[in-house]
Amino acid sequence: MVVSVTQNIEPRHRPLMQAQVKALDPHGVRVVSVGTVLFALASVACWVGQDALAARGKGWWLASALVGLGIGVVTLLALLARRARLRRAAPLPRGLISARCAASTPPRWDRRRAAGDGRCAPSGRR
Numbered sequence: 143m144v145v146s147v148t149q150n151i152e153p154r155h156r157p158l159m160q161a162q163v164k165a166l167d168p169h170g171v172r173v174v175s176v177g178t179v180l181f182a183l184a185s186v187a188c189w190v191g192q193d194a195l196a197a198r199g200k201g202w203w204l205a206s207a208l209v210g211l212g213i214g215v216v217t218l219l220a221l222l223a224r225r226a227r228l229r230r231a232a233p234l235p236r237g238l239i240s241a242r243c244a245a246s247t248p249p250r251w252d253r254r255r256a257a258g259d260g261r262c263a264p265s266g267r268r
Contacts, residue, residue, distance in 0.1 A: 169225040171218065178214030185211050 167173055188195060188204035195201050 169221055169228075171221050171225060174214060174218045174221055178211060178218055181207055181210035181214050 185204065185207040188207050192201065192204055195203055
């Protein structure tokens with residue numbers, strides 16, 4: 143009997159559920175920053191010990207560290223630009239509230255920003 147890969151003959155596992163947790167760094171800036179700093183430190187260490195690395199046949203480590211540093215800088219710039227563009231362009235999604243509004247408004251207020259001025263707007267609808 144020939145069975146297609148897409149056919150599910152016997153359910154072996156229950157479907158996985160994703161936990162409802164917020165991402166620590168949704169834009170990735172912190173992770174890329176840490177990696178870029180580590181590549182910068184590795185580049186300096188390889189540059190200082192370049193003679194010892196070359197004697198062991200590991201002179202390419204400096205080039206690898208510099209390439210990692212370059213990729214990290216370019217990626218960091220792109221992520222910072224993306225994060226700034228998203229913050230400028232998108233209003234808060236419905237159901238979310240800004241930190242300033244959360245600290246200054248009672249829970250009965252609508253969880254959205256007023257158009258244009260950034261203040262919290264009361265809502266008569268529920």
